[in-house]
Amino acid sequence: MPEALRSSLRYLPGLILVGALAFAAIELANTPWLKTHSIGALTLAILLGIVVGNTIYPRFAVQTAHGVTFSKQKLLRLGIILYGLHLTFQDIGQVGVVGVAIDAIVLCSTFGLALLLGKRVFGLDRETTLLIGAGSSICGAAAVMATAPVVRGRAEQATVAVSTVVVFGTLGLFLYPMLYRWNLQHALLPMSEHAFGIFAGSTIHEVAQAVAAGSAVGTHAADTAVIAKMVRVMMLAPFLLILSAWMQRNPEQGSETHNKAAGSAKRVVIPWFAVGFVAVAGFNSLDLLPHPLVSTALDIDALLMAMAMAALGLTTHVSAIRSAGIRPLALATVLFVWLVAGGLAINQLLPWFAGLFGA
Structure with a gap:
């Protein structure tokens, strides 16, 4: 297996994990009660990440570390850039x-x-x-x-x-x-x-x-x-x-x-x-981009931001938050x-x- 491919595959487990958490957060955010109370996908993603991060995540943290770190850093920056599509x-x-x-x-x-x-x-x-x-x-x-x-x-x-x-x-x-x-x-x-x-x-x-x-x-x-x-x-x-x-x-x-x-x-x-x-x-x-393309890009942006939030939650320890007082x-x-x-x-x-x- 080429070294470049092997290196890329190291990111896959972490990306799958944060992607699953982000998708779950986006789906939950569309439920009527949460929508009525304006509890968005970003908030839910970080909460889900914290729950998983402080329970079962330590068991496979080593295997997923590369993808989680990539999401928290690189995907976050890309998400912020695409966030510009929200306004003119x-x-x-x-x-x-x-x-x-x-x-x-x-x-x-x-x-x-x-x-x-x-x-x-x-x-x-x-x-x-x-x-x-x-x-x-x-x-x-x-x-x-x-x-x-x-x-x-x-x-x-x-x-x-x-x-x-x-x-x-x-x-x-x-x-x-x-x-x-x-x-x-x-x-x-x-x-x-x-x-x-x-x-x-x-x-x-x-x-x-x-x-x-x-x-x-x-x-x-x-x-x-x-x-x-x-x-x-x-x-x-x-x-x-x-x-x-x-x-x-x-x-x-x-x-x-x-x-x-x-x-x-x-x-x-x-x-x-x-x-x-x-x-x-x-x-x-x-206003040069077709509206369906902008809509798709905004959906991608929502996913990227949710993945970054989930990654943040996974690497956050409740004990550290508690110590903040x-x-x-x-x-x-x-x-x-x-x-x-x-x-x-x-x-x-x-x-x-x-x-x-x-x-």
């Missing part, structure tokens, strides 16, 4: 300059708050802080998974961050419609369905959660929420480029991640998959409160200021 540059025009500014301010303020509090107040390591901050400020689990290679976060750190996204994103999809109806009843703040959609899209963690919250209010709210959310998703690429440059210029003494970075003579490592994400979104904006949850709680209260203030004040200046 034309989406930006539908929320306007003010909507884009709201997204940007929410992102920067939330991530900045995570940086400010993560280590100083809650005593978290920098990688966990960055991952929780990215997940809360941009697009949930997808942002965590995209940021993990840039900060070289460990599997358990990424899983902790994803867990916080699941908890507070799920809470948000129930809380936001309740707040809208309560405000409508008491007429405290002016908020149309359009304004609520931008509020939901600019502050709720996951795309599916933002859509679910918007749908509970109305069709127009749901449409606006998904556009505002996808504009926020588009900010993932420049965020990763800036974060990569910042990490290189601010090495943390004693950190394995940044000891490696220090050896690269302060060279900025460009996360090319982030550039690919923007390029795919830009190409998708030209209450501190990551505490940071995520503060960020969630900021997204609701601070995000609401930004959504109310920025259009008012823009109106003053005729924007």
Whole structure:
């Protein structure tokens, strides 16, 4: 047997395992109850991976290690690139300059708050802080998974961050419609369905959660929420480029991640998959691809992302999550409160200021 073929076959057992878990997660996500509660395939894939990883997986971890690692790294990057097919540059025009500014301010303020509090107040390591901050400020689990290679976060750190996204994103999809109806009843703040959609899209963690919250209010709210959310998703690429440059210029003494970075003579490592994400979104904006092809590509992307999540779960030990303690949850709680209260203030004040200046 040729050496190249033998080397390739080493990946097969791990790919079959994560593929089976991903397929199971996608099928489960389509069941009515889980669909109603917006529990998506990515969340289910990581949960299934954790269950298998902490029960029977250690028995055949050696045989599947190559494929699992490949899924967690290479397939993840490819999945992030294809994720660009979810949106177009034309989406930006539908929320306007003010909507884009709201997204940007929410992102920067939330991530900045995570940086400010993560280590100083809650005593978290920098990688966990960055991952929780990215997940809360941009697009949930997808942002965590995209940021993990840039900060070289460990599997358990990424899983902790994803867990916080699941908890507070799920809470948000129930809380936001309740707040809208309560405000409508008491007429405290002016908020149309359009304004609520931008509020939901600019502050709720996951795309599916933002859509679910918007749908509970109305069709127009749901449409606006998904556009505002996808504009926020588009900010993932420049965020990763800036974060990569910042990490290189601010090495943390004693950190394995940044000891490696220090050896690269302060060279900025460009996360090319982030550039690919923007390029795919830009190409998708030209509407040159047949819609059936785009639909198929999105299905492939969903599978790749689910496989990466399953691989992450398989390599995550519950004991490591337990050892992280209450501190990551505490940071995520503060960020969630900021997204609701601070995000609401930004959504109310920025259009008012823009109106003053005729924007």
